[in-house]
Amino acid sequence: MVAAVVVAGCLPPPPSPAPLTPITSGVTHAVATRQFALVDTSRSTPAYGGYPGAASRQLPTTVWYPSDGGGPFPLVVFVHGYGSTPAGYATLLRRIASAGYVVAGATYPLLSGQPAGPTDTVGWADLFPDTWFVTSQVLARSASGDPGIGGLIDPNRIAVAGHSDGAAIAFGDGYVPGRLDARVRAVVAYAADLQYYGPYQPNQRPILHFLSDQDAYNPYGDAIGWDRGVLQQPKTVVSLWNASHDGPFVQPSDAHDEIVARVTIGFLDATLKAHPEGLLFAGWYVADHPSIGAME
Numbered sequence: 001m002v003a004a005v006v007v008a009g010c011l012p013p014p015p016s017p018a019p020l021t022p023i024t025s026g027v028t029h030a031v032a033t034r035q036f037a038l039v040d041t042s043r044s045t046p047a048y049g050g051y052p053g054a055a056s057r058q059l060p061t062t063v064w065y066p067s068d069g070g071g072p073f074p075l076v077v078f079v080h081g082y083g084s085t086p087a088g089y090a091t092l093l094r095r096i097a098s099a100g101y102v103v104a105g106a107t108y109p110l111l112s113g114q115p116a117g118p119t120d121t122v123g124w125a126d127l128f129p130d131t132w133f134v135t136s137q138v139l140a141r142s143a144s145g146d147p148g149i150g151g152l153i154d155p156n157r158i159a160v161a162g163h164s165d166g167a168a169i170a171f172g173d174g175y176v177p178g179r180l181d182a183r184v185r186a187v188v189a190y191a192a193d194l195q196y197y198g199p200y201q202p203n204q205r206p207i208l209h210f211l212s213d214q215d216a217y218n219p220y221g222d223a224i225g226w227d228r229g230v231l232q233q234p235k236t237v238v239s240l241w242n243a244s245h246d247g248p249f250v251q252p253s254d255a256h257d258e259i260v261a262r263v264t265i266g267f268l269d270a271t272l273k274a275h276p277e278g279l280l281f282a283g284w285y286v287a288d289h290p291s292i293g294a295m296e
Contacts, residue, residue, distance in 0.1 A: 011177045011201065013201055013202070013203035013204075014180060014182040014203055015182070016203070016204045016205075017156075017185045017205075018156075019274075020156070020157065020272070020273075020274040021274060022273060022274040022275055023154075023157075023273050023274070024070065024100065024273075025099075025100065025269045025273045025275045025278060026269075026275075027070070027099075027100055028098050028099065029066035029067070029068050029070070029097070029098050029099070029100055030066065030067050030068040030098075031064055031065065031066060031067060031094050031097045031098050032064075032065060032067035032148065033062055033063065033064050033065075034062070034063045034065065034146070034148035034149055035060070035061070035062055035063075036060070036061045036062075036063065036137070036138070036141065037058075037060055038058075038059040038060065038061050038106065038133070038134060038137050039056050039057065039058055039059065040056060040057040040059065040129075040130070040133045041055075041056045043056070043057050043126065043129065044056065044057070045057050045058070045109045045110065045115075045123065045126075046110070046122055046123045046126075048110055048116045048117055048119055048122045048123070049116055049117075050116070051115055051116030051117075054115075057109050057126070057130060057133075058109060058114075058115070059106040059107065059108065059109070059130060059133065059134055060106065060107050061086075061104055061105065061106040061107075061134055061137070061138065062086050062087070062104070062105050063102060063103065063104045063105075063138060063148070063149055064090075064093050064094050064096075064097035064102070064103040064105075065097055065102045065103070065148065065149050065152055066097060066098070066100055066101075066102075066152070070100070071100075071151065071152045071153075071154075072142075072151060072152055072153055072154040073100050073101055073102050073152055073153065073154065073157075074100075074101050074102070074153075074154055074157035074158065074159065074268065074272035074273065075101070075102050075103075075104065075135070075138065075139070075153045075154070075155075075157065075158045075159070076096060076101050076102070076103045076104070076158075076159050076160070076161055076188075076268065077104050077105075077131060077134060077135050077138070077158070077159070077160045077161070077173075078093055078103055078104065078105040078160075078161050078162060078166070079105075079106075079108070079127075079131060079160065079161070079162030079163075079165075079166030079167075079169045079170055080105065080107070080108065080111075080112065080162070080163060080166050081162070081163045081164030081165050081166050081167075081191075081246075082111060082118050082120050082164060082165045083111075083112065083113050083117075083118040084112065084163075084250075085105075085107045085112050085114075086105025086106070086107065088250050089105070089163065089249060089250055091250075091252045091257075092249060092250075092257075092260065092261060092264075093105060095261045095265070096261070096264060096265060096268070099265045099268070099269070100273070101268060101272075102138075102142070102149060102152055102153050104134060104135075104138045106130065106131075106134045108127055108130055109123065109126070109130070110122060110123045111123075111127060111165060120165045127169050128169060128172050128173060128179040131160065131169060131170075131173050131181070132173075132181050135158065135160075135181065135183065138153070139153060139155050142155075143155075155183070157185065157272040157273070158183050158184050158185055158272075159184065159185060159186040159187065159188060159268060159271065159272055160173045160174060160181070160184050160187055160188075161187070161188035161189075161190070161264070162188075162189065162190065162192075163190040163191055163192075163246075163249050163250075164190070164191050164192055164217070164245065164246075165192070166190075167189035167190050167191060167192035167194070168189075168192050168194070168196075168197040170187050170188065170189055171187060171189055171192070171194050171197050171200075171207075172197060173187070174186075174187035174203075174205050174207065175187070175198075175200050175201050175202070175203060175205070175207075176197065176198060176199060176200065176201065177199065177201055180201070180203075184205065185205060185206075185271060185272060186205060186206045186207070186208075186267070186268070186271035186272060187205065187206075187207045187208070188207075188208045188264055188267065188268075189207065189208070189209045189210070190210045190248075190249050190260075191210060191211070191212055191215055191217075191218065191245050191246070191248075191249065192218060192223075193218040193219070193222060193223040193226065194209065194223070194226065194227070194231065195222070195223070195226040195230065200230065200231075202232035204234070205234075206234035206235065206236070206267070206270075206271050207231065207234075207235050207236070208235075208236045208237075208238070208263065208264065208267040209227060209231070209235065209236070209237050209238070210238045210240060210248070210249075210260065210263075211223050211224055211227070211237065211238070211239050211240065212240045212243035212244055212245055212247075212248065212256075213239060213240065213241055213242065213243060214242060214243055214244055215243075215244065215245045216244070216245055217245050218245070220239070224237070224239065236263075236267060236279065236295060236296075237295070237296050238259070238263055238286065238293055238294070238295045239293055239294045239295075239296075240256045240259070240260075240292065240293045241291065241292060241293055241294070242255075243255075243256050243293075248260050255292060256292055256293060258285075259285065259286055259289060259292055259293050262282050262285050263279075263282040263283075263285075263286065263295065265278065265282070266278040266279045266280075266281055266282025266283075267279050267282065282295075283295050
């Protein structure tokens with residue numbers, strides 16, 4: 001997946017999303033889950049190792065959603081990392097949903113280790129249309145009156161988020177020509193050095209990027225240097241001190257768990273609910289905990 005990254009100047013960016021009117025924020029909701037056995041019959045799963053491949057792509061998807069009324073709510077599509085599934089991030093994803101979001105996380109073929117792997121090389125390019133497919137399918141179920149999420153999603157308020165390899169997929173979904181989904185308004189990237197996943201095309205969609213200074217896979221100096229020198233506004237970058245690659249995003253007991261949740265929700269409130277004070281308040285929280293992280 002290593003590739004030279006340049007700003008994509010030869011293709012026009014997608015149109016900027018229309019401005020949003022504010023919707024309710026600051027409410028803590030009860031959360032329920034819904035399981036969907038999504039299958040894309042239009043594309044195949046490649047062979048890997050002893051696995052012969054398949055004529056379709058299985059994308060079992062868990063949706064966390066507010067279950068106590070209200071809405072419609074914004075949609076956050078979440079992409080897991082290498083050798084993982086959405087279940088590994090359930091505490092964080094449930095926390096986001098409790099703040100008034102529908103959160104959809106699929107298990108990606110091969111990247112997850114199901115039905116073979118894990119691998120983040122074989123079938124890598126398929127993971128981007130997988131993300132488009134999951135987004136479309138969850139929106140369709142909301143529009144069609146599904147017993148759980150029927151009518152709960154506002155299709156004009158969509159973000160994509162991901163961790164590690166999932167962050168690279170989310171980044172492509174937001175900023176890379178040929179991989180971009182114009183429905184996406186904002187991107188949240190957890191623990192990835194984004195410079196290797198271009199060509200990057202700035203297009204006024206805001207991004208929130210978390211970096212861990214003890215990340216064993218993404219040297220902090222290289223990653224933060226690229227963010228400061230290349231990543232364009234609107235951007236929010238959070239550095240987590242004494243933090244690992246996985247812990248802040250998958251372990252509720254991790255010291256950085258609260259900063260990750262608060263800043264993520266504040267960013268989503270600002271970009272999807274049109275409440276810029278959400279990110280401001282989250283920044284104050286980070287500033288009050290300088291031994292744990294810093295935001296810029």
